[in-house]
Amino acid sequence: MKEYKALINGEFINNGEWLEVLDPFKNEVAGKVTALKAEDIEHAFKSARAAQESWEKTDLVKRIELLHNFRNVLLKNKDEIAAVMTSEISKSLKDSLTEVVRTVELIDFTLEEAKRMEPLSMTGEGMGAKNKIGIFSRVAKGVILAISPFNYPFNLALAKIVPALVMGNTVVFKPATAGSLVGALIGELSIQANFPKGIFNVVTGRGREIGDIITTNKEIDMISFTGSVSIGNNIKEKGSSKDLVLELGGKDPALVLDDLDLHNYAKQIVDGAFGYSGQRCTAIKRVITTNKIADKLVPLLIDNINKLTVGSPYENKDITPVIDQKSADFIKGLVDDAKTKKAKILVGNKFEKNLIWPTLIDNVTLDMKVAWEEPFGPILPIIRIEDINEMIKISNDSNFGLQASVFCKDISLAIQVSKKIKTGTVNINGKSQRGPDCFPFLGIKDSGQGVQGVKESLISMTRYHGIVINY
Numbered sequence: 001m002k003e004y005k006a007l008i009n010g011e012f013i014n015n016g017e018w019l020e021v022l023d024p025f026k027n028e029v030a031g032k033v034t035a036l037k038a039e040d041i042e043h044a045f046k047s048a049r050a051a052q053e054s055w056e057k058t059d060l061v062k063r064i065e066l067l068h069n070f071r072n073v074l075l076k077n078k079d080e081i082a083a084v085m086t087s088e089i090s091k092s093l094k095d096s097l098t099e100v101v102r103t104v105e106l107i108d109f110t111l112e113e114a115k116r117m118e119p120l121s122m123t124g125e126g127m128g129a130k131n132k133i134g135i136f137s138r139v140a141k142g143v144i145l146a147i148s149p150f151n152y153p154f155n156l157a158l159a160k161i162v163p164a165l166v167m168g169n170t171v172v173f174k175p176a177t178a179g180s181l182v183g184a185l186i187g188e189l190s191i192q193a194n195f196p197k198g199i200f201n202v203v204t205g206r207g208r209e210i211g212d213i214i215t216t217n218k219e220i221d222m223i224s225f226t227g228s229v230s231i232g233n234n235i236k237e238k239g240s241s242k243d244l245v246l247e248l249g250g251k252d253p254a255l256v257l258d259d260l261d262l263h264n265y266a267k268q269i270v271d272g273a274f275g276y277s278g279q280r281c282t283a284i285k286r287v288i289t290t291n292k293i294a295d296k297l298v299p300l301l302i303d304n305i306n307k308l309t310v311g312s313p314y315e316n317k318d319i320t321p322v323i324d325q326k327s328a329d330f331i332k333g334l335v336d337d338a339k340t341k342k343a344k345i346l347v348g349n350k351f352e353k354n355l356i357w358p359t360l361i362d363n364v365t366l367d368m369k370v371a372w373e374e375p376f377g378p379i380l381p382i383i384r385i386e387d388i389n390e391m392i393k394i395s396n397d398s399n400f401g402l403q404a405s406v407f408c409k410d411i412s413l414a415i416q417v418s419k420k421i422k423t424g425t426v427n428i429n430g431k432s433q434r435g436p437d438c439f440p441f442l443g444i445k446d447s448g449q450g451v452q453g454v455k456e457s458l459i460s461m462t463r464y465h466g467i468v469i470n471y
């Protein structure tokens, strides 16, 4: 069991306070991180500010070279990173490793794209000002606060850190407490990659204790946050930066419009709903279909669910414990509410502490909480509705607007329906998902504001600086 110090101004800091991070499967301490105090956080932001100007002045090719070196260090340590990830968030070893490798690929893409962030140049001729030439370069915003959630502690951290740094910003990074061992390890590996002092700082501690202190710091030029709607809204209200990218929760629907490829649809839906035990923002969180289709789809869903293995993330089981008991209790509450209101539980509904068997709930009606709330666990409601317009309405009546799936062989109908669905993205004949990470990724309504991606993150972490030449 390792103790990880925070990283501030290139130094590992511990002020004597340790915060235990629990292994959700073994229910024992997986490691400890530093519980920082307000003065340490102030020090982190001051260090990021002090380092920013010279980091931005460093040639782009040198910044890319350093980050490429960092990428190599991360890849070299992929097995350790994956093992630490499994120990603190119960993601299977296999999936933890996939997350690390996927992220290295995202870093490669981002560093390549950074080379192509050419300035915009134009003349004023079209507006009657032909003696003016404008050159608008993208420059760093300054100090970026990156806050990541527990469920992708490596990917969703580096998807912020790398674009911020390559464009000349400095970073203060706050990982989720479950996920902070990986976060602190990223800090250690940045020192192995010879990061200059202060450009990258890792601050750890419980969000409920230090969150407001972090997000209201006056040095912040931009906050990039991924997590729940409630914390995202809290940052919107209290955070010091007007410049905010928020990637929040979802209640992604899968609309099944025909029965022409049900074997494939069922596989996609089960993968989409139960991957990492449903703890993906983009998980399929409700199926909406007709009685006729549901009667054929349900047995196929059950077949696929019955193939899922349940248990230890160390043995690469498909369904592993959810992050903590509080989450498990919340999920059980949703199932119990549906049961009381006469939903049919077809499989699952077995709970052993925070380990939840994959659960399929049929005949879900709109008065049930599970029709609207994000469970973040391995349960899947089926809503039976006859009319396509009503299906679209139910999809859109949600406060969330992250992603949706439309399963339909008639591509023109699929596109027509997709266009009416109010989410950031609609996937036709595939599960909802953020990957491949080169795609723009966004949520609307309560699911977020701003866009992440490769180019989109580079843009969001920079601003224009214009020079106008009059001749």
Ligand code: NAP
Binding pocket: 147, 148, 149, 150, 151, 152, 156, 174, 175, 176, 177, 178, 205, 206, 207, 208, 210, 211, 212, 214, 215, 226, 227, 228, 229, 231, 232, 234, 235, 247, 248, 249, 250, 280, 281, 282, 374, 376, 402, 443, 447, 448
């Ligand atoms: P969370 O509870 O909102 O926590 C997210 C981050 O915020 C953590 O680092 C947390 O630290 C920190 N935090 C807590 N209180 C804070 C405060 N007052 N001020 C600032 N930061 C604070 O979310 P989670 O449980 O880790 O992740 C699950 C949620 O994230 C789900 O709703 C999921 O849909 C969403 N998510 C969205 C996306 C997307 O891209 N749209 C991707 C992944 C996950 P502590 O852990 O120390 O509390």
Ligand code: G3H
Binding pocket: 151, 152, 156, 279, 280, 281, 282, 432, 433, 434, 435
């Ligand atoms: O939880 C949110 C992640 O960004 C989901 O990524 O859909 O590619 O698994 P994914």
